[in-house]
Amino acid sequence: MTFIKTTEQDSKYNHLEKMSVSELLSNINNEDKTVPLAVGESLQQIAVLTEQIVEKLKNGGRLFYIGAGTSGRLGVVDASECPPTFGVSYELVIGIIAGGEIAIRKAVEFAEDSKTQGWLDLQAHQISDKDVVIGIAASGTTPYVISAIEKCNENNIITGCIACNKNSPLATVSQFPIEVVVGSEFITGSSRMKAGTAQKLVLNMISTATMVRLGKVKGNKMVDMQLSNKKLVERGQKMLAIELNINQNEATQLLKKYGNVRNSIKNYKK
Incomplete structure:
Protein backbone atom coordinates (compact mmCIF):
# COMPACT_ATOMS: atom_id res chain seq x y z
CA MET A 1 0.00 0.00 0.00
CA LEU A 214 -2.49 -4.55 37.52
CA GLY A 215 -4.63 -3.70 40.56
CA LYS A 216 -3.24 -0.22 41.20
CA VAL A 217 -6.70 1.36 41.49
CA LYS A 218 -9.48 0.55 44.00
CA GLY A 219 -12.95 1.51 42.84
CA ASN A 220 -11.97 4.67 41.03
CA LYS A 221 -9.34 5.88 43.51
CA MET A 222 -5.53 6.10 43.29
CA VAL A 223 -4.97 4.16 46.50
CA ASP A 224 -1.27 3.56 45.74
CA MET A 225 -0.38 7.17 44.90
CA GLN A 226 2.72 8.66 46.48
CA LEU A 227 1.87 11.24 49.14
CA SER A 228 4.52 13.65 47.88
CA ASN A 229 2.81 16.98 48.52
CA LYS A 230 0.11 18.59 50.64
CA LYS A 231 -2.56 18.26 47.94
CA LEU A 232 -2.03 14.51 47.66
CA VAL A 233 -1.97 14.04 51.43
CA GLU A 234 -5.31 15.84 51.66
CA ARG A 235 -6.67 13.70 48.83
CA GLY A 236 -5.56 10.59 50.67
CA GLN A 237 -7.20 11.77 53.88
CA LYS A 238 -10.46 12.36 52.06
CA MET A 239 -10.33 8.92 50.46
CA LEU A 240 -9.87 7.27 53.84
CA ALA A 241 -12.55 9.32 55.55
CA ILE A 242 -15.10 8.28 52.92
CA GLU A 243 -13.95 4.67 52.51
CA LEU A 244 -13.71 3.90 56.24
CA ASN A 245 -16.34 6.34 57.51
CA ILE A 246 -13.89 8.01 59.87
CA ASN A 247 -13.05 11.64 60.68
CA GLN A 248 -10.20 13.72 59.29
CA ASN A 249 -7.99 13.30 62.33
CA GLU A 250 -8.27 9.51 62.26
CA ALA A 251 -7.50 9.52 58.53
CA THR A 252 -4.42 11.66 59.12
CA GLN A 253 -3.10 9.31 61.79
CA LEU A 254 -3.65 6.26 59.58
CA LEU A 255 -1.69 7.83 56.72
CA LYS A 256 1.16 8.76 59.03
CA LYS A 257 1.30 5.22 60.36
CA TYR A 258 0.90 3.19 57.16
CA GLY A 259 2.30 5.50 54.49
CA ASN A 260 -0.37 5.27 51.83
CA VAL A 261 -4.09 4.84 51.30
CA ARG A 262 -4.10 1.14 50.41
CA ASN A 263 -2.10 0.09 53.45
CA SER A 264 -4.24 2.28 55.68
CA ILE A 265 -7.44 0.61 54.44
CA LYS A 266 -5.90 -2.85 54.72
CA ASN A 267 -4.72 -2.36 58.29
CA TYR A 268 -7.62 -0.32 59.65
CA LYS A 269 -9.35 -1.78 62.69
CA LYS A 270 -12.55 -0.31 64.07
Missing part, protein backbone atom coordinates in the same frame (compact mmCIF):
# COMPACT_ATOMS: atom_id res chain seq x y z
CA THR A 2 1.15 3.55 -0.73
CA PHE A 3 2.51 5.50 2.21
CA ILE A 4 1.17 9.05 2.36
CA LYS A 5 2.54 11.32 5.07
CA THR A 6 -0.65 13.14 6.05
CA THR A 7 1.12 14.81 8.96
CA GLU A 8 3.05 16.85 6.36
CA GLN A 9 0.11 17.78 4.14
CA ASP A 10 -0.74 21.44 3.66
CA SER A 11 -2.94 23.04 6.32
CA LYS A 12 -6.60 23.67 5.51
CA TYR A 13 -6.00 27.24 6.70
CA ASN A 14 -3.96 29.95 5.02
CA HIS A 15 -2.79 33.49 5.78
CA LEU A 16 -2.59 32.69 9.50
CA GLU A 17 -0.73 35.92 10.09
CA LYS A 18 -3.83 37.85 9.02
CA MET A 19 -6.09 36.15 11.58
CA SER A 20 -7.04 37.79 14.87
CA VAL A 21 -6.18 36.03 18.12
CA SER A 22 -9.81 34.92 18.46
CA GLU A 23 -9.81 33.50 14.94
CA LEU A 24 -6.55 31.65 15.54
CA LEU A 25 -7.81 30.12 18.78
CA SER A 26 -11.19 29.18 17.32
CA ASN A 27 -9.62 27.44 14.32
CA ILE A 28 -7.07 25.59 16.44
CA ASN A 29 -9.86 24.46 18.74
CA ASN A 30 -11.95 23.24 15.80
CA GLU A 31 -9.03 21.13 14.61
CA ASP A 32 -8.36 19.80 18.12
CA LYS A 33 -11.97 18.58 18.36
CA THR A 34 -11.24 16.01 15.65
CA VAL A 35 -8.46 14.30 17.62
CA PRO A 36 -10.54 12.21 20.09
CA LEU A 37 -12.62 10.97 17.17
CA ALA A 38 -9.48 9.80 15.38
CA VAL A 39 -8.29 8.07 18.56
CA GLY A 40 -11.68 6.37 18.81
CA GLU A 41 -11.10 4.79 15.40
CA SER A 42 -8.00 3.07 16.80
CA LEU A 43 -9.43 1.65 20.04
CA GLN A 44 -9.09 -1.96 18.92
CA GLN A 45 -5.40 -1.48 18.11
CA ILE A 46 -4.86 0.20 21.48
CA ALA A 47 -6.65 -2.64 23.29
CA VAL A 48 -4.62 -5.37 21.62
CA LEU A 49 -1.30 -3.73 22.53
CA THR A 50 -2.44 -2.94 26.07
CA GLU A 51 -3.36 -6.58 26.68
CA GLN A 52 0.17 -7.57 25.68
CA ILE A 53 1.63 -4.99 28.08
CA VAL A 54 -0.50 -6.13 31.01
CA GLU A 55 0.54 -9.74 30.48
CA LYS A 56 4.24 -8.91 30.34
CA LEU A 57 4.15 -6.61 33.38
CA LYS A 58 2.28 -9.23 35.39
CA ASN A 59 5.23 -11.54 34.74
CA GLY A 60 7.99 -9.17 35.80
CA GLY A 61 8.45 -7.24 32.57
CA ARG A 62 8.72 -3.52 31.96
CA LEU A 63 7.22 -1.04 29.51
CA PHE A 64 9.50 1.18 27.45
CA TYR A 65 8.54 4.21 25.37
CA ILE A 66 11.10 5.37 22.82
CA GLY A 67 10.85 8.45 20.62
CA ALA A 68 12.45 11.66 19.42
CA GLY A 69 11.46 15.29 19.83
CA THR A 70 7.86 15.89 20.91
CA SER A 71 7.08 12.18 20.66
CA GLY A 72 9.98 11.29 22.94
CA ARG A 73 9.03 13.98 25.45
CA LEU A 74 5.46 12.72 25.61
CA GLY A 75 6.72 9.22 26.38
CA VAL A 76 8.99 10.55 29.13
CA VAL A 77 6.09 12.51 30.64
CA ASP A 78 3.77 9.52 30.72
CA ALA A 79 6.44 7.24 32.19
CA SER A 80 7.41 9.78 34.87
CA GLU A 81 3.81 10.14 36.03
CA CYS A 82 3.24 6.44 36.70
CA PRO A 83 5.19 6.19 40.00
CA PRO A 84 3.51 9.15 41.78
CA THR A 85 0.07 8.25 40.44
CA PHE A 86 0.13 4.49 40.92
CA GLY A 87 2.93 3.90 43.42
CA VAL A 88 4.98 1.73 41.04
CA SER A 89 8.75 1.68 40.66
CA TYR A 90 10.43 4.20 38.39
CA GLU A 91 11.86 1.16 36.61
CA LEU A 92 8.47 -0.25 35.58
CA VAL A 93 7.63 2.29 32.86
CA ILE A 94 10.64 3.96 31.25
CA GLY A 95 10.71 6.78 28.71
CA ILE A 96 13.70 7.09 26.39
CA ILE A 97 14.28 10.12 24.15
CA ALA A 98 16.77 10.53 21.31
CA GLY A 99 19.59 12.74 22.50
CA GLY A 100 19.19 11.80 26.15
CA GLU A 101 18.03 13.86 29.12
CA ILE A 102 19.09 17.20 27.63
CA ALA A 103 16.69 16.61 24.71
CA ILE A 104 13.72 16.86 27.07
CA ARG A 105 14.30 20.62 27.21
CA LYS A 106 16.42 21.41 24.16
CA ALA A 107 16.44 19.99 20.64
CA VAL A 108 19.50 17.83 19.96
CA GLU A 109 20.43 18.16 16.30
CA PHE A 110 20.18 15.01 14.18
CA ALA A 111 19.64 12.74 17.22
CA GLU A 112 16.55 11.25 15.61
CA ASP A 113 18.51 10.27 12.48
CA SER A 114 20.74 7.67 14.18
CA LYS A 115 20.07 4.08 13.18
CA THR A 116 22.11 2.61 16.03
CA GLN A 117 21.62 4.77 19.12
CA GLY A 118 18.03 3.71 19.88
CA TRP A 119 19.02 0.11 20.46
CA LEU A 120 22.07 1.18 22.48
CA ASP A 121 19.83 3.33 24.68
CA LEU A 122 17.54 0.36 25.30
CA GLN A 123 20.47 -1.94 26.04
CA ALA A 124 21.61 0.48 28.74
CA HIS A 125 18.50 -0.69 30.64
CA GLN A 126 19.28 -4.39 30.13
CA ILE A 127 16.27 -4.80 27.84
CA SER A 128 15.05 -8.39 27.50
CA ASP A 129 12.23 -10.49 26.05
CA LYS A 130 10.30 -9.95 29.30
CA ASP A 131 9.72 -6.34 28.26
CA VAL A 132 7.53 -4.40 25.80
CA VAL A 133 8.79 -1.48 23.70
CA ILE A 134 6.53 1.15 22.12
CA GLY A 135 8.02 3.37 19.44
CA ILE A 136 6.43 6.82 19.28
CA ALA A 137 6.74 8.88 16.09
CA ALA A 138 4.07 11.10 14.59
CA SER A 139 5.45 10.67 11.09
CA GLY A 140 6.23 6.99 11.55
CA THR A 141 9.52 7.55 9.74
CA THR A 142 12.03 8.40 12.52
CA PRO A 143 15.20 6.28 11.99
CA TYR A 144 16.13 6.30 15.70
CA VAL A 145 12.79 4.71 16.58
CA ILE A 146 12.39 2.36 13.60
CA SER A 147 15.86 0.84 13.98
CA ALA A 148 15.31 0.31 17.73
CA ILE A 149 12.02 -1.50 17.06
CA GLU A 150 13.68 -3.67 14.40
CA LYS A 151 16.39 -4.73 16.87
CA CYS A 152 13.74 -5.50 19.49
CA ASN A 153 11.99 -7.78 17.00
CA GLU A 154 15.26 -9.56 16.31
CA ASN A 155 15.60 -10.19 20.05
CA ASN A 156 12.06 -11.53 20.58
CA ILE A 157 10.88 -8.41 22.40
CA ILE A 158 7.24 -7.42 21.91
CA THR A 159 6.95 -4.16 19.99
CA GLY A 160 4.22 -1.62 19.38
CA CYS A 161 4.05 1.91 18.08
CA ILE A 162 1.99 5.10 18.08
CA ALA A 163 2.10 6.81 14.68
CA CYS A 164 -0.16 9.36 13.01
CA ASN A 165 0.23 8.26 9.40
CA LYS A 166 -1.33 5.15 7.88
CA ASN A 167 1.00 2.37 6.70
CA SER A 168 4.14 4.12 7.91
CA PRO A 169 7.54 2.38 8.02
CA LEU A 170 7.30 2.29 11.83
CA ALA A 171 3.87 0.65 11.80
CA THR A 172 5.14 -1.87 9.25
CA VAL A 173 7.95 -3.09 11.52
CA SER A 174 5.91 -2.99 14.76
CA GLN A 175 4.14 -6.13 15.90
CA PHE A 176 1.23 -4.20 17.43
CA PRO A 177 0.91 -0.84 15.64
CA ILE A 178 -1.44 1.94 16.70
CA GLU A 179 -2.23 4.36 13.88
CA VAL A 180 -4.16 7.52 14.74
CA VAL A 181 -4.60 9.52 11.56
CA VAL A 182 -5.38 13.12 12.52
CA GLY A 183 -4.72 14.70 9.13
CA SER A 184 -2.94 17.95 8.35
CA GLU A 185 -1.95 20.30 11.14
CA PHE A 186 -3.16 23.89 11.65
CA ILE A 187 0.42 24.99 10.96
CA THR A 188 1.64 22.74 8.15
CA GLY A 189 3.88 19.98 9.52
CA SER A 190 3.68 21.09 13.18
CA SER A 191 2.99 17.62 14.55
CA ARG A 192 3.37 18.81 18.16
CA MET A 193 -0.24 19.94 17.72
CA LYS A 194 -2.95 17.41 16.73
CA ALA A 195 -0.54 14.50 16.36
CA GLY A 196 1.02 15.27 19.74
CA THR A 197 -2.41 15.52 21.35
CA ALA A 198 -3.38 12.16 19.85
CA GLN A 199 -0.19 10.53 21.14
CA LYS A 200 -0.79 11.96 24.61
CA LEU A 201 -4.36 10.62 24.66
CA VAL A 202 -3.20 7.15 23.60
CA LEU A 203 -0.41 7.11 26.18
CA ASN A 204 -2.90 8.10 28.88
CA MET A 205 -5.12 5.21 27.85
CA ILE A 206 -2.35 2.62 27.71
CA SER A 207 -0.74 3.44 31.05
CA THR A 208 -4.02 3.99 32.91
CA ALA A 209 -5.70 0.83 31.64
CA THR A 210 -2.54 -1.15 32.34
CA MET A 211 -2.29 0.08 35.93
CA VAL A 212 -5.98 -0.59 36.57
CA ARG A 213 -5.56 -4.16 35.29
Whole structure:
Protein backbone atom coordinates (compact mmCIF):
# COMPACT_ATOMS: atom_id res chain seq x y z
CA MET A 1 0.00 0.00 0.00
CA THR A 2 1.15 3.55 -0.73
CA PHE A 3 2.51 5.50 2.21
CA ILE A 4 1.17 9.05 2.36
CA LYS A 5 2.54 11.32 5.07
CA THR A 6 -0.65 13.14 6.05
CA THR A 7 1.12 14.81 8.96
CA GLU A 8 3.05 16.85 6.36
CA GLN A 9 0.11 17.78 4.14
CA ASP A 10 -0.74 21.44 3.66
CA SER A 11 -2.94 23.04 6.32
CA LYS A 12 -6.60 23.67 5.51
CA TYR A 13 -6.00 27.24 6.70
CA ASN A 14 -3.96 29.95 5.02
CA HIS A 15 -2.79 33.49 5.78
CA LEU A 16 -2.59 32.69 9.50
CA GLU A 17 -0.73 35.92 10.09
CA LYS A 18 -3.83 37.85 9.02
CA MET A 19 -6.09 36.15 11.58
CA SER A 20 -7.04 37.79 14.87
CA VAL A 21 -6.18 36.03 18.12
CA SER A 22 -9.81 34.92 18.46
CA GLU A 23 -9.81 33.50 14.94
CA LEU A 24 -6.55 31.65 15.54
CA LEU A 25 -7.81 30.12 18.78
CA SER A 26 -11.19 29.18 17.32
CA ASN A 27 -9.62 27.44 14.32
CA ILE A 28 -7.07 25.59 16.44
CA ASN A 29 -9.86 24.46 18.74
CA ASN A 30 -11.95 23.24 15.80
CA GLU A 31 -9.03 21.13 14.61
CA ASP A 32 -8.36 19.80 18.12
CA LYS A 33 -11.97 18.58 18.36
CA THR A 34 -11.24 16.01 15.65
CA VAL A 35 -8.46 14.30 17.62
CA PRO A 36 -10.54 12.21 20.09
CA LEU A 37 -12.62 10.97 17.17
CA ALA A 38 -9.48 9.80 15.38
CA VAL A 39 -8.29 8.07 18.56
CA GLY A 40 -11.68 6.37 18.81
CA GLU A 41 -11.10 4.79 15.40
CA SER A 42 -8.00 3.07 16.80
CA LEU A 43 -9.43 1.65 20.04
CA GLN A 44 -9.09 -1.96 18.92
CA GLN A 45 -5.40 -1.48 18.11
CA ILE A 46 -4.86 0.20 21.48
CA ALA A 47 -6.65 -2.64 23.29
CA VAL A 48 -4.62 -5.37 21.62
CA LEU A 49 -1.30 -3.73 22.53
CA THR A 50 -2.44 -2.94 26.07
CA GLU A 51 -3.36 -6.58 26.68
CA GLN A 52 0.17 -7.57 25.68
CA ILE A 53 1.63 -4.99 28.08
CA VAL A 54 -0.50 -6.13 31.01
CA GLU A 55 0.54 -9.74 30.48
CA LYS A 56 4.24 -8.91 30.34
CA LEU A 57 4.15 -6.61 33.38
CA LYS A 58 2.28 -9.23 35.39
CA ASN A 59 5.23 -11.54 34.74
CA GLY A 60 7.99 -9.17 35.80
CA GLY A 61 8.45 -7.24 32.57
CA ARG A 62 8.72 -3.52 31.96
CA LEU A 63 7.22 -1.04 29.51
CA PHE A 64 9.50 1.18 27.45
CA TYR A 65 8.54 4.21 25.37
CA ILE A 66 11.10 5.37 22.82
CA GLY A 67 10.85 8.45 20.62
CA ALA A 68 12.45 11.66 19.42
CA GLY A 69 11.46 15.29 19.83
CA THR A 70 7.86 15.89 20.91
CA SER A 71 7.08 12.18 20.66
CA GLY A 72 9.98 11.29 22.94
CA ARG A 73 9.03 13.98 25.45
CA LEU A 74 5.46 12.72 25.61
CA GLY A 75 6.72 9.22 26.38
CA VAL A 76 8.99 10.55 29.13
CA VAL A 77 6.09 12.51 30.64
CA ASP A 78 3.77 9.52 30.72
CA ALA A 79 6.44 7.24 32.19
CA SER A 80 7.41 9.78 34.87
CA GLU A 81 3.81 10.14 36.03
CA CYS A 82 3.24 6.44 36.70
CA PRO A 83 5.19 6.19 40.00
CA PRO A 84 3.51 9.15 41.78
CA THR A 85 0.07 8.25 40.44
CA PHE A 86 0.13 4.49 40.92
CA GLY A 87 2.93 3.90 43.42
CA VAL A 88 4.98 1.73 41.04
CA SER A 89 8.75 1.68 40.66
CA TYR A 90 10.43 4.20 38.39
CA GLU A 91 11.86 1.16 36.61
CA LEU A 92 8.47 -0.25 35.58
CA VAL A 93 7.63 2.29 32.86
CA ILE A 94 10.64 3.96 31.25
CA GLY A 95 10.71 6.78 28.71
CA ILE A 96 13.70 7.09 26.39
CA ILE A 97 14.28 10.12 24.15
CA ALA A 98 16.77 10.53 21.31
CA GLY A 99 19.59 12.74 22.50
CA GLY A 100 19.19 11.80 26.15
CA GLU A 101 18.03 13.86 29.12
CA ILE A 102 19.09 17.20 27.63
CA ALA A 103 16.69 16.61 24.71
CA ILE A 104 13.72 16.86 27.07
CA ARG A 105 14.30 20.62 27.21
CA LYS A 106 16.42 21.41 24.16
CA ALA A 107 16.44 19.99 20.64
CA VAL A 108 19.50 17.83 19.96
CA GLU A 109 20.43 18.16 16.30
CA PHE A 110 20.18 15.01 14.18
CA ALA A 111 19.64 12.74 17.22
CA GLU A 112 16.55 11.25 15.61
CA ASP A 113 18.51 10.27 12.48
CA SER A 114 20.74 7.67 14.18
CA LYS A 115 20.07 4.08 13.18
CA THR A 116 22.11 2.61 16.03
CA GLN A 117 21.62 4.77 19.12
CA GLY A 118 18.03 3.71 19.88
CA TRP A 119 19.02 0.11 20.46
CA LEU A 120 22.07 1.18 22.48
CA ASP A 121 19.83 3.33 24.68
CA LEU A 122 17.54 0.36 25.30
CA GLN A 123 20.47 -1.94 26.04
CA ALA A 124 21.61 0.48 28.74
CA HIS A 125 18.50 -0.69 30.64
CA GLN A 126 19.28 -4.39 30.13
CA ILE A 127 16.27 -4.80 27.84
CA SER A 128 15.05 -8.39 27.50
CA ASP A 129 12.23 -10.49 26.05
CA LYS A 130 10.30 -9.95 29.30
CA ASP A 131 9.72 -6.34 28.26
CA VAL A 132 7.53 -4.40 25.80
CA VAL A 133 8.79 -1.48 23.70
CA ILE A 134 6.53 1.15 22.12
CA GLY A 135 8.02 3.37 19.44
CA ILE A 136 6.43 6.82 19.28
CA ALA A 137 6.74 8.88 16.09
CA ALA A 138 4.07 11.10 14.59
CA SER A 139 5.45 10.67 11.09
CA GLY A 140 6.23 6.99 11.55
CA THR A 141 9.52 7.55 9.74
CA THR A 142 12.03 8.40 12.52
CA PRO A 143 15.20 6.28 11.99
CA TYR A 144 16.13 6.30 15.70
CA VAL A 145 12.79 4.71 16.58
CA ILE A 146 12.39 2.36 13.60
CA SER A 147 15.86 0.84 13.98
CA ALA A 148 15.31 0.31 17.73
CA ILE A 149 12.02 -1.50 17.06
CA GLU A 150 13.68 -3.67 14.40
CA LYS A 151 16.39 -4.73 16.87
CA CYS A 152 13.74 -5.50 19.49
CA ASN A 153 11.99 -7.78 17.00
CA GLU A 154 15.26 -9.56 16.31
CA ASN A 155 15.60 -10.19 20.05
CA ASN A 156 12.06 -11.53 20.58
CA ILE A 157 10.88 -8.41 22.40
CA ILE A 158 7.24 -7.42 21.91
CA THR A 159 6.95 -4.16 19.99
CA GLY A 160 4.22 -1.62 19.38
CA CYS A 161 4.05 1.91 18.08
CA ILE A 162 1.99 5.10 18.08
CA ALA A 163 2.10 6.81 14.68
CA CYS A 164 -0.16 9.36 13.01
CA ASN A 165 0.23 8.26 9.40
CA LYS A 166 -1.33 5.15 7.88
CA ASN A 167 1.00 2.37 6.70
CA SER A 168 4.14 4.12 7.91
CA PRO A 169 7.54 2.38 8.02
CA LEU A 170 7.30 2.29 11.83
CA ALA A 171 3.87 0.65 11.80
CA THR A 172 5.14 -1.87 9.25
CA VAL A 173 7.95 -3.09 11.52
CA SER A 174 5.91 -2.99 14.76
CA GLN A 175 4.14 -6.13 15.90
CA PHE A 176 1.23 -4.20 17.43
CA PRO A 177 0.91 -0.84 15.64
CA ILE A 178 -1.44 1.94 16.70
CA GLU A 179 -2.23 4.36 13.88
CA VAL A 180 -4.16 7.52 14.74
CA VAL A 181 -4.60 9.52 11.56
CA VAL A 182 -5.38 13.12 12.52
CA GLY A 183 -4.72 14.70 9.13
CA SER A 184 -2.94 17.95 8.35
CA GLU A 185 -1.95 20.30 11.14
CA PHE A 186 -3.16 23.89 11.65
CA ILE A 187 0.42 24.99 10.96
CA THR A 188 1.64 22.74 8.15
CA GLY A 189 3.88 19.98 9.52
CA SER A 190 3.68 21.09 13.18
CA SER A 191 2.99 17.62 14.55
CA ARG A 192 3.37 18.81 18.16
CA MET A 193 -0.24 19.94 17.72
CA LYS A 194 -2.95 17.41 16.73
CA ALA A 195 -0.54 14.50 16.36
CA GLY A 196 1.02 15.27 19.74
CA THR A 197 -2.41 15.52 21.35
CA ALA A 198 -3.38 12.16 19.85
CA GLN A 199 -0.19 10.53 21.14
CA LYS A 200 -0.79 11.96 24.61
CA LEU A 201 -4.36 10.62 24.66
CA VAL A 202 -3.20 7.15 23.60
CA LEU A 203 -0.41 7.11 26.18
CA ASN A 204 -2.90 8.10 28.88
CA MET A 205 -5.12 5.21 27.85
CA ILE A 206 -2.35 2.62 27.71
CA SER A 207 -0.74 3.44 31.05
CA THR A 208 -4.02 3.99 32.91
CA ALA A 209 -5.70 0.83 31.64
CA THR A 210 -2.54 -1.15 32.34
CA MET A 211 -2.29 0.08 35.93
CA VAL A 212 -5.98 -0.59 36.57
CA ARG A 213 -5.56 -4.16 35.29
CA LEU A 214 -2.49 -4.55 37.52
CA GLY A 215 -4.63 -3.70 40.56
CA LYS A 216 -3.24 -0.22 41.20
CA VAL A 217 -6.70 1.36 41.49
CA LYS A 218 -9.48 0.55 44.00
CA GLY A 219 -12.95 1.51 42.84
CA ASN A 220 -11.97 4.67 41.03
CA LYS A 221 -9.34 5.88 43.51
CA MET A 222 -5.53 6.10 43.29
CA VAL A 223 -4.97 4.16 46.50
CA ASP A 224 -1.27 3.56 45.74
CA MET A 225 -0.38 7.17 44.90
CA GLN A 226 2.72 8.66 46.48
CA LEU A 227 1.87 11.24 49.14
CA SER A 228 4.52 13.65 47.88
CA ASN A 229 2.81 16.98 48.52
CA LYS A 230 0.11 18.59 50.64
CA LYS A 231 -2.56 18.26 47.94
CA LEU A 232 -2.03 14.51 47.66
CA VAL A 233 -1.97 14.04 51.43
CA GLU A 234 -5.31 15.84 51.66
CA ARG A 235 -6.67 13.70 48.83
CA GLY A 236 -5.56 10.59 50.67
CA GLN A 237 -7.20 11.77 53.88
CA LYS A 238 -10.46 12.36 52.06
CA MET A 239 -10.33 8.92 50.46
CA LEU A 240 -9.87 7.27 53.84
CA ALA A 241 -12.55 9.32 55.55
CA ILE A 242 -15.10 8.28 52.92
CA GLU A 243 -13.95 4.67 52.51
CA LEU A 244 -13.71 3.90 56.24
CA ASN A 245 -16.34 6.34 57.51
CA ILE A 246 -13.89 8.01 59.87
CA ASN A 247 -13.05 11.64 60.68
CA GLN A 248 -10.20 13.72 59.29
CA ASN A 249 -7.99 13.30 62.33
CA GLU A 250 -8.27 9.51 62.26
CA ALA A 251 -7.50 9.52 58.53
CA THR A 252 -4.42 11.66 59.12
CA GLN A 253 -3.10 9.31 61.79
CA LEU A 254 -3.65 6.26 59.58
CA LEU A 255 -1.69 7.83 56.72
CA LYS A 256 1.16 8.76 59.03
CA LYS A 257 1.30 5.22 60.36
CA TYR A 258 0.90 3.19 57.16
CA GLY A 259 2.30 5.50 54.49
CA ASN A 260 -0.37 5.27 51.83
CA VAL A 261 -4.09 4.84 51.30
CA ARG A 262 -4.10 1.14 50.41
CA ASN A 263 -2.10 0.09 53.45
CA SER A 264 -4.24 2.28 55.68
CA ILE A 265 -7.44 0.61 54.44
CA LYS A 266 -5.90 -2.85 54.72
CA ASN A 267 -4.72 -2.36 58.29
CA TYR A 268 -7.62 -0.32 59.65
CA LYS A 269 -9.35 -1.78 62.69
CA LYS A 270 -12.55 -0.31 64.07
